[in-house]
Amino acid sequence: MNQFQYVRPTKQKAAIDALAKDANAQIIAGGTNLIDLMKRGVMAPQKLVDINKLPLNKIERDGSNTRIGALALNGVVAEDKLVLEKHPLLAQALNAGASAQLRNMATVGGNMLQRTRCHYFYDTALPCNKREPGSGCGALEGFNRMHAIFGFSDKCIAVHPSDMSVALVALDATVLVSGPKGDRRIPFIDFHRLPGDTPQKDTNLEPGELITAVDIPDAPFTKNVHYLKVRERASYAFALVSVAAALNIENNTIKDARLAMGGVAHKPWRLTEAEKSLVGKPATEETFRQAAEVAMRGAKAFKYNQYKLKLAPNSIVQALKTAAAVA
Amino acid sequence: MNPEPEQPNHDEARRTFLKQSSLLTAFAFTPGPVLQAAAAEIDEKVASAFEKVPVRLDINGQKHKLSIEPRTTLLDLLREQLGLTGTKKGCDYGQCGACTVHIDGKRVNSCLTFAVMQEGKEITTIEGLANGDKLHPMQEAFIKHDGFQCGYCTPGQIMSAVACIREGHADSDDEIREYMSGNICRCGAYANIVSAIQEVKNGGQKV
Ligand SMILES: Cc1cc2nc3c(=O)[nH]c(=O)nc-3n(C[C@H](O)[C@H](O)[C@H](O)COP(=O)(O)OP(=O)(O)OC[C@H]3O[C@@H](n4cnc5c(N)ncnc54)[C@H](O)[C@@H]3O)c2cc1C
Ligand code: FES
Numbered sequence: 001m002n003q004f005q006y007v008r009p010t011k012q013k014a015a016i017d018a019l020a021k022d023a024n025a026q027i028i029a030g031g032t033n034l035i036d037l038m039k040r041g042v043m044a045p046q047k048l049v050d051i052n053k054l055p056l057n058k059i060e061r062d063g064s065n066t067r068i069g070a071l072a073l074n075g076v077v078a079e080d081k082l083v084l085e086k087h088p089l090l091a092q093a094l095n096a097g098a099s100a101q102l103r104n105m106a107t108v109g110g111n112m113l114q115r116t117r118c119h120y121f122y123d124t125a126l127p128c129n130k131r132e133p134g135s136g137c138g139a140l141e142g143f144n145r146m147h148a149i150f151g152f153s154d155k156c157i158a159v160h161p162s163d164m165s166v167a168l169v170a171l172d173a174t175v176l177v178s179g180p181k182g183d184r185r186i187p188f189i190d191f192h193r194l195p196g197d198t199p200q201k202d203t204n205l206e207p208g209e210l211i212t213a214v215d216i217p218d219a220p221f222t223k224n225v226h227y228l229k230v231r232e233r234a235s236y237a238f239a240l241v242s243v244a245a246a247l248n249i250e251n252n253t254i255k256d257a258r259l260a261m262g263g264v265a266h267k268p269w270r271l272t273e274a275e276k277s278l279v280g281k282p283a284t285e286e287t288f289r290q291a292a293e294v295a296m297r298g299a300k301a302f303k304y305n306q307y308k309l310k311l312a313p314n315s316i317v318q319a320l321k322t323a324a325a326v327a
Numbered sequence: 328m329n330p331e332p333e334q335p336n337h338d339e340a341r342r343t344f345l346k347q348s349s350l351l352t353a354f355a356f357t358p359g360p361v362l363q364a365a366a367a368e369i370d371e372k373v374a375s376a377f378e379k380v381p382v383r384l385d386i387n388g389q390k391h392k393l394s395i396e397p398r399t400t401l402l403d404l405l406r407e408q409l410g411l412t413g414t415k416k417g418c419d420y421g422q423c424g425a426c427t428v429h430i431d432g433k434r435v436n437s438c439l440t441f442a443v444m445q446e447g448k449e450i451t452t453i454e455g456l457a458n459g460d461k462l463h464p465m466q467e468a469f470i471k472h473d474g475f476q477c478g479y480c481t482p483g484q485i486m487s488a489v490a491c492i493r494e495g496h497a498d499s500d501d502e503i504r505e506y507m508s509g510n511i512c513r514c515g516a517y518a519n520i521v522s523a524i525q526e527v528k529n530g531g532q533k534v
């Protein structure tokens with residue numbers, strides 16, 4: 001691993017200054033993604049800004065939002081009373097991720113910024129436009145069974161691996177950031193990017209910006225929710241496909257719905273059209289099948305991930321059935 | 328063929344030597360050129376790339392004042408510098424759980440954190456679990472239930488199992504399996520590991 005400078009600011013402004021001063025500086029929070037990538041030489045920051053001394057780990061109410069600090073641990077958020085009561089979908093998604101040990105280390109800010117698990121990104125001997133712009137996308141014609149079926153470009157077909165982010169995009173969360181030019185709020189749906197011609201940029205975070213918290217608005221999605229994760233072993237594996245489903249059902253009629261998928265695109269994939277197609281309909285398997293059809297419009301597979309074209313709609317139906325408690 | 332000449336136990340001698348010499352370097356505490364940044368607003372501790380950072384850690388109840396390179400993982404510090412080789416390195420990438428230790432009572436993968444980040448924390452490793460010669464109930468249960476074959480994953484399994492009960496995640500076989508999924512056993516001792524945890528849980532002993 002490359003050697004690096006290490007700084008541990010205790011004030012937010014000092015952290016931002018430390019980042020702004022140095023283009024090769026990188027924040028470290030839990031370290032579970034960054035250290036992994038540094039060991040493999042995929043990332044080689046020359047300075048690490050350890051933000052663990054900043055007071056950013058609270059989970060609290062803010063008006064009609066729940067505000068979760070960027071340093072709140074995944075394991076703590078998943079078992080927090082407020083989160084379980086108001087946003088059980090988020091708790092389910094967090095608990096589906098990684099392992100108990102990793103959830104004790106991983107932070108909310110780090111989770112949304114974790115990099116793709118694409119093998120071409122991880123192996124520095126192979127081409128990857130995300131790691132090394134211009135070197136080509138090895139996965140395009142290569143071994144692409146884990147890859148995207150939506151929103152990819154000819155430069156990159158990687159998927160975003162976070163489970164938490166799939167729930168947050170479904171729940172209309174907002175990311176709070178602070179940077180050299182001040183504070184701003186980014187709707188979660190605009191936080192992650194599609195690859196386009198610049199797959200090296202995962203998100204719309206600007207250089208020097210620090211995530212301070214995420215806000216989740218209150219919504220009537222406290223009961224009929226489900227996070228379904230399909231993976232190659234029962235636990236401790238990344239999603240092939242995952243679905244975050246939240247329904248507000250009154251008298252067996254769907255009043256409102258939220259739907260998003262993981263493992264299918266370069267960003268957590270919100271399914272707004274499918275949501276609309278659910279509203280006003282009875283909560284039945286038939287309704288859910290139609291929504292899944294809408295959701296899959298425009299999907300396109302590569303050589304080895306054809307299975308996702310079937311797995312994804314079936315997972316949507318299954319997640320909605322479980323959320324609605326339809327047998 | 329000649330019979331094998333009797334070998335002195337080189338391995339054992341080598342191990343002891345390594346442990347002693349690494350302990351000596353670890354304890355030879357050099358304050359190091361730690362700079363307080365000049366700019367008034369930057370209340371940051373700075374270590375340049377080639378400098379060592381002073382770190383205080385409480386490991387198994389013993390206070391340590393160390394001087395370490397920022398890129399040293401907690402796992403490497405324990406094994407290479409402090410000679411605490413009970414904690415194992417399986418994958419070094421967070422994928423197996425062999426390196427599980429407790430930091431301030433929480434189980435974590437020591438391979439995915441830098442030791443400098445743990446300044447002031449309390450670390451418990453497998454060496455700190457027993458009470459003198461008296462094994463921890465979880466260690467007893469692993470032996471009784473044959474919760475291992477080669478034993479490589481076992482320190483991590485045991486540290487994780489203790490945490491699993493303390494967290495309240497050992498109420499059923501299924502729950503134990505889910506919350507122990509961060510510890511891989513390539514020998515496949517899973518069924519016996521679950522039995523060991525169940526016994527300690529149901530025995531009601533303090534873990
Ligand atoms: C074996 C293994 C299995 C896993 N399985 C899953 C899984 O099933 N599902 C899943 O979702 N995840 C999984 N993960 C990934 C894990 O969730 C992430 O590694 C973790 O969430 C990252 O959080 P962190 O705090 O450790 O981030 P770090 O590693 O500290 O940082 C990650 C990135 O975020 C940046 N960063 C961190 N905090 C901030 C901030 N506040 N502001 C600005 N930038 C910041 C860092 O600079 C870095 O680039 C797994 C990881 C491993 C090792
Ligand atoms: S050595 Fe740390 S998880 Fe494998």
Ligand code: FES
Pocket residue numbers: 474475476477478479480481511512513514515516
């Ligand atoms: S006992 Fe051999 S790896 Fe678990």
